[in-house]
Amino acid sequence: MVTTPTKDKAMLKLCPQSIGILLPCEPFKVKASEIMGEELHIRFEPSAPQGRCPHCGEEQTVHEWREIRLDGPPTAIHSHTFWDVRYRVCRCTFCEAFNTEPIPFRFGRTHCTTYLARKICDDLCGQDQSIKSVSKRYGLSWDRVKGVHKEYLLSLKALAPQPEPAEVCAVDEFAVERNHRYATLVIDAKTKLPLHLHKGNAAKDLEPFFSMYGKRFYDSIKAFAMDQNTSYSSVVSQHLPSCTIVCDYFHIMKNYSEQVTDCVRRRTGRQFLRLGRKEDAQRIKCSAGLLNRRFPAEDEIDDEAVWSAKLMLQTMMEENHDLDVCIHMREKLQYLYDNCRDVSAMRDGWIGWCDMAMQSGVPELMQFAIRKRKLREQEIINHALFPVSSGVIEGCMNKIKVLKRVSFGLTDYDYFFLRVWQAFLPPETNRVLSDRLWNNYECTGCAKEDAA
Template sequence: MGDATFPGAGWEGFIATRFVPLSDSQCQIDLIPDPQVPARCPRCRRPCSLIHDTTVRRIRDRDLFEYRVWLSVPIRRVRCVTCGVGREALSWLAPRSRLTHRLRQHVEVLLTLLPIKQIAELTGLHWHTLKSLDKARLARDLPEPDLGRVRYLVMDEFALFKGHRYASVVIDAETRQVLWVGEGRSREAIRPCFQWLGPHCEHIEAVAMDMNTAMDLEVQAWCPRARVVYDLFHVIAKFGREVIDRVRVDQANQLRHDKPARRAVKRSRWLLLRNPENLKGEQAGELKALLDLNQPLMTVYLMKAQLKELWYARTERAARWRWTRWFNMAQASGLAPLIRFARLLKPYAEGIIASAAHRLNTSVLEGMNNRIKVIKRMAYGYRDSDYFFLKIKAAFPGNPR
């Protein structure tokens, strides 16, 4: 096209002189310095009339109609009498950047709405470029937690990749803000969280978690006032796996000569694990018939219900009495899986009893884990764990106190 000038197009200090179509979907706009606007020193921001040298740089701007816009920009290095030589400061372009502020702002809005893969197809920008923009945005915009007001924590783990690789997450139980995320679930992996909390560890009163010994020991080492509270869901799930399933399999093996009875026991797993209020249709009748005919299954089923009651005690004294009664009943049951489980659970009894004083659980984190899976699925997985952890923190900024 012929030469023309387009002042006021958003490129302060420059004038557009030519619009050149490069293809059906791309164009180039040539810029020249505006003689009425002096270049400025990048350090002191003072006008500089001495130009050291000039380099033409190709810059992406926001799309114009159906065109992807490229700018041909002569970037000058100025010689400041105070600061020396430096590349001129531009209000619409960050140092060393190949994207205008206008395009960056547009992309940042898209990043809050769409997966990176779709934005890459829409804008023509590389996946890594978009990831860098998003990572910088998240680090800039994430709200700083008020650690001085944190009193209760919830800790849990989630699968990071396939192959038993995990990450640990810590939230403020009151605001539900994700405070910290780190790769691994060992004591060494969790320790940076408490190092980051620093003196605020003194204010922590209780921490909810599953029966992860590494988390337990690290809390005791860093938070002298904090009480560990073990989550009901994890303990009952462990009881289902290690006691109910084991007794059910043993009973099925003893009934190998009675095929109908053996089949009924083998297929009863979900009847035994499901809460009574969640049974549908004839399932309640099937469960009653099964328990009436099989005393060991009846015992472990009732012991599961009694174990749950420990978390609903009104006082620690009542919880301790319930625990002692439950433990003695388990030892007197004569069922090896139940006896073994009760003995393994005994060192964790104080964390169960503490639930009477601190009504904490990890159920909120279980819900968060589902959303974390969605975040991971939308991106088809993350190769940068730090970026993934920033996405998690941004998804759970917390509620006002």
């Protein structure tokens, strides 16, 4: 029985009343309740005698009584609800083992009821929900909310099966702190499921990945897509000598844009400024997106804005020889990546492309060809065998950026990596694992009302 105040219409005063409601508290019972300002305190005691020792089955005696305060869901008229639970620590008379009485409605090792924990975790499953907003909604501290959600994610991951062997993996780094602090992420390129998360982007941060799974898992990996990170490629070659390292389309185009197109654009803008052509210099300065844009075929363009942008690009190419050469060479490189699926054809095409780059007379393009041919030639040719892209993992980074904003603080990297892992779980798998977890708590299904 819980005592709550109600308003008498005639007297307009609060009068104590007794209301019977169902509480998910078996095998405990309500001993008393007390209202302190806006807080409701409900006190519980065991309703059954102490059982037998779980180790030997003999009788046990009460060694001491303890109390714990659990957060319950807020009611309509109480901003905070506390469940003050009194429980026993028993001592076996035969094996002398000390056994603590379990509290079924306590969520894991947290100071929170299972019913409230489920509501918190359901809210935080939405990627737009931050810990701060959820803690404010339930009148809890942010560290209590984070602790409950971390306990939930740990239990969820313990129930998750081992990932299926991946044929193609992708590895990349993402920023987690200022001053160029990064973390390493390995995913299955097909399912986008995270296989490894570790703070740091050095070779030693990828090493633990090769001891997490069984031999069958690593034997199935045929290719690794990555950027031009030498430390990653050396570790993969050391542990998986037969694995093919692929310099994928996304990163080769990204490097071409940064090292060739943008450098030529800035150099051209400076030349215009020296000649006093300020309007042309400003137009070149603001054309980074236009110069790196990939237009569809002319017969596929049906938007006037796209036609206007394409004509503007053609005008800029006619006015500047170096930009014209860079864009045509980029299109030839894109053609190689899109169409060559034979190693010999890819090798011949790549060598021919490098020869044309050396004859172009554009310094930035020549340096790009020399650097890639010296360091990444075989990885570029490998794209014909495995036409994969780590653009998938780059897309995953956008979701991780959202999680960084809603995961309060990055000092607890274990919690942050757990949230990243859950974010990429298939929705059906996430639902099944979550249902299994909550079904393990016997009292969860008893609470149908929002009242405490």
